[in-house]
Amino acid sequence: MTPSNHLATQVDEAAEKAPNGTPDSLRDHTTVLESRDLVVRYGTTEAVKGITLEIPEKMVTAIIGPSGCGKSTFLRTLNRMNDFVPSVSISGHVFYRGTDLYSRDVDPVEARRRIGMVFQKPNPFPKSIFRNVSWGPAINGVPKRQLPDLVEDSLRKAALWDEVKDRLHDSALGLSGGQQQRLCIARSLAMEPEILLMDEPCSALDPVSTGKIEDLMFELKKRYTMVIVTHNMQQAARVSDYTAFLEAGVLVEFDDTDQLFTNPSVRRTEEYVTGRFG
Amino acid sequence: MNPNEPKNQLASKTSPWRDRRERGIGWVLLGSASLSVATTIGIVVVLFREAFEFFSKVPVTDFLFGTRWTPLLEPRHFGVLPLLSGTMMIVVGSAVIAIPLGLASAIYLSEYSTPRIRTVLKPVLEILAGIPTVVYGFFALTFVTPLLQAVLPQTNVFNAASASIVVGIMILPMIASLCDDALRAVPDELRQGGYAVGATSMEVTLRIVLPGALSGVLASFVLALSRAIGETMAVTLAAGMTPKLTANYLESIGTMTAYIVQVSLGDTPTGTIEYNTIFAVGALLFLITLVMNVLAHRILQRYREVYE
Numbered sequence: 237m238t239p240s241n242h243l244a245t246q247v248d249e250a251a252e253k254a255p256n257g258t259p260d261s262l263r264d265h266t267t268v269l270e271s272r273d274l275v276v277r278y279g280t281t282e283a284v285k286g287i288t289l290e291i292p293e294k295m296v297t298a299i300i301g302p303s304g305c306g307k308s309t310f311l312r313t314l315n316r317m318n319d320f321v322p323s324v325s326i327s328g329h330v331f332y333r334g335t336d337l338y339s340r341d342v343d344p345v346e347a348r349r350r351i352g353m354v355f356q357k358p359n360p361f362p363k364s365i366f367r368n369v370s371w372g373p374a375i376n377g378v379p380k381r382q383l384p385d386l387v388e389d390s391l392r393k394a395a396l397w398d399e400v401k402d403r404l405h406d407s408a409l410g411l412s413g414g415q416q417q418r419l420c421i422a423r424s425l426a427m428e429p430e431i432l433l434m435d436e437p438c439s440a441l442d443p444v445s446t447g448k449i450e451d452l453m454f455e456l457k458k459r460y461t462m463v464i465v466t467h468n469m470q471q472a473a474r475v476s477d478y479t480a481f482l483e484a485g486v487l488v489e490f491d492d493t494d495q496l497f498t499n500p501s502v503r504r505t506e507e508y509v510t511g512r513f514g
Numbered sequence: 515m516n517p518n519e520p521k522n523q524l525a526s527k528t529s530p531w532r533d534r535r536e537r538g539i540g541w542v543l544l545g546s547a548s549l550s551v552a553t554t555i556g557i558v559v560v561l562f563r564e565a566f567e568f569f570s571k572v573p574v575t576d577f578l579f580g581t582r583w584t585p586l587l588e589p590r591h592f593g594v595l596p597l598l599s600g601t602m603m604i605v606v607g608s609a610v611i612a613i614p615l616g617l618a619s620a621i622y623l624s625e626y627s628t629p630r631i632r633t634v635l636k637p638v639l640e641i642l643a644g645i646p647t648v649v650y651g652f653f654a655l656t657f658v659t660p661l662l663q664a665v666l667p668q669t670n671v672f673n674a675a676s677a678s679i680v681v682g683i684m685i686l687p688m689i690a691s692l693c694d695d696a697l698r699a700v701p702d703e704l705r706q707g708g709y710a711v712g713a714t715s716m717e718v719t720l721r722i723v724l725p726g727a728l729s730g731v732l733a734s735f736v737l738a739l740s741r742a743i744g745e746t747m748a749v750t751l752a753a754g755m756t757p758k759l760t761a762n763y764l765e766s767i768g769t770m771t772a773y774i775v776q777v778s779l780g781d782t783p784t785g786t787i788e789y790n791t792i793f794a795v796g797a798l799l800f801l802i803t804l805v806m807n808v809l810a811h812r813i814l815q816r817y818r819e820v821y822e
Contacts (some may be wrong), residue, residue: 317706322628349712359703362726372711375721420707427711 259478259491265292268461269314269351269431274328276309276318283309285485286328291431296453296462298476298493300469302513306485307465308356311433314463315351316344349376352424356436358416360408360423365391365400368408368419372427386426394422395452414445421452425460432456434464438471450475469509473497481505561800564793571787577794583757583773585791586782596757597795600674600767604749607678607763608685608742613735615682616689620731623690624697625719636691643687651751654680659752662764672754672766680748685738692737696730697723733810740806744799746771770795 269291276284284306291297291314299307312318313330316337330337337347349372360368369390370383378386387404391397396418400411408419417437424432434453438446453462453475466472472479473493480490481502489496489505500506507513526532569577572592580593619639623632658676663669669676700723708718724731754766755776768776777792 315710317709320706320709345712345714348710353706353710355703355706355710357703359701359707361704361707361722371708371721372713375717376712423707423711 259495261492262290262292262478265295267291268293268333269463270329270331271310271313272329272331274310274313274330275326276306276313277325278309278321279323283485284313287482287485287487289480289487289490291461291463292478293461294457294459295477296457296464296475298472298479299463299465299482300467300472300479300508301482301488302508303467305482307482308435310482311435311463311465312353314433315348315353315431317348317353319344349427350429351431351433352427352429353433353435354417354420354424354437357440358413358420360411360416360419362407362409364405365408365411365419366404369422369426372423376427390422390426391419393425393456394418395448395455396422412445414441414448417441417445417449418452421449421456425456429460431461431463434462436465436467439467446471469497469511481508483508558800561793561797564790565797568787568790568794571790572794581759583768585788586777590787592791594770594795594798596759597768597770597773598798599759600753600757600769601743601771601799603674603761603763603767604678604681604745604753604769605739605742607674608682609735609739611679611682612686612689612738612742616686616734616738617693617731619686619690620693620697621719621724623694625715625723636694639687639690642683643691645684647684647745647747648751650680650684651748654748654752666764669764670754670766672752672756673764674753674767675763677749677751677753678763680752681742681745684745684748685741688738688741689734692734693727693731696727696734699730700726729814729816733814736806736810736813740803740810743806744771744803746775750775770799774799 267290271287271289274284274287275282287306287310299311301307309318313326314337318324318326326338332347332351335342337344361371363371366387369387373386374380374383388397388401391400396415399415400419403410408416411419417440421432421437438449441449450471453464456462457477464472464476476493478490479493479496481488481496481500481504483504489500489502491501496505497509500509577592577594579595580591581595582591582593583596584591623635627635654676655671658679659669659671659673662673662676704722704726705718708722713721749769750772753769753772755768755772756766757768757773758765760767773795774792777788782788
């Protein structure tokens with residue numbers, strides 16, 4: 237069997253397992269990001285086995301699934317953060333408003349400016365709070381005199397301004413974990429992205445900080461499209477409009493969050509969301 | 515003894531010699547460790563005792579600020595500045611070569627190369643560090659100097675430029691290797707944070723990784739340069755033994771280490787003032803490298819907790 241045949245089989249299986257690949261209600265929304273038959277391999281291991289998924293504009297889409305199901309890998313292909321993994325190879329497509337992110341004439345740096353990312357572990361730069369937020373815009377040519385306003389605006393959007401306004405020039409490393417994560421969100425927002433990808437943004441945080449970040453997501457979805465990977469099903473149910481359930485690199489079900497959690501159409505999804513495995 | 519008391523379950527079953535043997539091994543190891551410490555102390559004591567004898571005959575100010583060094587010829591002058599300037603020329607010259615090249619190699623190894631290239635390049639770099647310094651010396655004399663003379667005909671047979679170049683090559687692996695370690699110690703999350711806000715590899719390297727690794731990078735410079743100060747064979751062979759205050763890299767100079775070689779080789783009788791000079795020069799050399807090593811250590815300590 238040739239590799240491409242093998243791949244085709246995988247996609248077929250995925251299609252069979254996922255009768256609700258595109259929920260009807262999704263038709264009412266513009267698709268900003270779309271993966272089509274996306275396959276990601278690390279060396280010879282397939283982490284993502286042919287995922288086709290449409291991300292609706294100005295909605296929160298949650299990706300859930302057991303550990304190792306490929307959800308983080310999938311998320312990282314959406315803004316080409318997987319480029320930095322040495323052994324990775326990607327086939328299939330990711331379309332951003334009709335442009336294939338993996339085509340030759342796409343500049344991955346430009347893609348990442350439009351599609352920001354917040355990571356699992358807060359990763360502020362070892363610089364001041366101000367410089368953390370202004371760093372991205374500054375290297376991308378925003379004039380210096382516009383930076384103070386941009387920093388304030390971004391910190392306000394990230395609900396952090398009131399806590400840090402008197403110590404903007406202190407090191408970001410002096411902030412608590414939750415504050416650091418909101419700073420990282422502010423850092424992404426300062427680039428004025430269209431889409432924000434979040435890779436388990438609360439998994440390293442305490443419940444209070446998690447609550448603050450979730451409130452923030454409600455606020456942010458008015459302006460941004462968000463994709464959040466989480467292993468916390470309550471969180472997915474609370475913050476997202478749509479939910480995709482992945483297992484072993486395959487999209488099992490994608491639907492309205494309410495629908496998926498209350499009346500899943502695939503048995504495997506039901507078993508997962510009711511906590512029978514995972 | 516109370517018959518109800520429980521029997522000791524953990525009593526030693528091996529021979530009573532075991533404890534003594536263990537203690538004996540401890541003493542042997544302590545002895546080995548002390549030997550190197552004792553040797554160091556011994557060297558320092560001898561160095562400074564002989565140096566003090568020198569300073570009982572020549573005022574410290576004449577030594578430190580004098581501009582002529584002719585201890586072996588009449589009239590005698592004991593100003594160390596020509597030797598110090600010779601050494602500093604080598605340090606500056608080798609730094610100009612080794613710092614940019616070493617840092618560039620480290621950045622390439624840590625940020626740009628693939629793991630495969632790295633596994634080949636790093637050992638090669640370390641082999642460069644293992645070449646005996648005398649080999650570098652005759653490499654300078656027989657290869658670098660003729661090359662310099664072909665370009666600049668006024669170049670002397672013994673010249674500071676040639677010595678600086680080979681010392682630069684000599685300390686390059688040290689800088690490259692230590693900087694590579696420092697750069698790789700910067701957490702990957704910081705790089706990803708940079709890429710996620712639309713930075714290029716160069717921006718991430720120069721503005722996030724390098725500042726994050728600054729302490730290790732600076733410390734590697736200081737350590738490598740302190741090695742350049744102490745370097746002896748290559749500079750003696752290539753730069754000559756004619757101490758003078760000059761800034762001309764194409765002339766022959768004399769470094770502190772080359773002078774010590776010169777006196778040690780000749781038939782200078784013990785106890786004479788010429789004999790004592792090498793201890794004065796040696797003590798100064800020792801103090802300079804000590805200060806630089808302490809400095810490197812301080813730099814490392816100071817910025818250690820930069821990311822966490």
